[in-house]
Amino acid sequence: MSALVVSDVSRNFGGVQALSNVSMTAEPGERHLIIGPNGAGKTTLFNVLTGTFAASGGSVLLFGRDITQLPPYERARLGLARTFQITNLFPRLTVLENVLLALQAADTSAFSLYRRLRANVPVFRRAKALLDDWDLAAIAEKTAKEISYGEKRQVDLILAIAARPKVLLLDEPIAGLSAAEVVRVVGMIRRLPREITILMIEHDMDVAFELADRITVLHQGRLIADGDVAAIRNDPQVAEIYLGAD
Ligand SMILES: Nc1ncnc2c1ncn2[C@@H]1O[C@H](COP(=O)(O)OP(=O)(O)OP(=O)(O)O)[C@@H](O)[C@H]1O
Ligand SMILES: [Mg+2]
Structure with missing residues (x-):
């Protein structure tokens, strides 16, 4: 049974279509990276998965159980945990x-x-x-206010795994870190037990390719590619988005 099955999930904010009919699956133990330019809908996808925002359409299954209508604390109780793009201590x-x-x-x-x-x-x-x-x-x-930013991000990770989650969502856990801190936090992520399925949003392509079993690419709220590292590396549409974005 898949850890997470996302089917046709949409979410709009007023006139902005932040997610349009996104479908993806994460298998147990998978390291599943979510990439895409700023505003692609990555954090919105996490917010819909955790129940912070209701989906405008579609469904989410966690180990076969439909959690689409559950409030965030129920989803947490079922084993879904997250870290935020901004530290939360x-x-x-x-x-x-x-x-x-x-x-x-x-x-x-x-x-x-x-x-x-x-x-x-x-x-x-x-x-x-x-x-x-x-x-x-x-x-x-x-x-928490005395420690460095890199240490804060490490503690964020500890807090997220404290409850022994089954599925862990990491939103840009290494953004803003020094090279040495990146090595340390990526090392921690690598050490997390395979009992935890991980979805991780990441901007650095080298880090994404290093960690990923599978990658989903979002652009303007739509899923434009989904596959293993080799498939995403060689996807012309993905290359175009990243070259076009700079
Ligand atoms: N709470 C909100 N209210 C209104 N609009 C929102 C809200 N959250 C996200 N959006 C809009 O939805 C779109 C997707 O935003 P989202 O934060 O999911 O992107 P992202 O891929 O995480 O980008 P980044 O890489 O910059 O973190 C953007 O146009 C954003 O302005
Ligand atoms: Mg984001």
């Missing part, structure tokens, strides 16, 4: 506290809501372990 909380909050939000036991953040021992241990595993223990007690 609580600036005055420490990195550890940000991770604790994400874990707490994913914790289904009702009592956890009433406990103080650091008093929930299993959650506290898991937060520490996550930061250790991903080599971020050194910044655990710094506030």
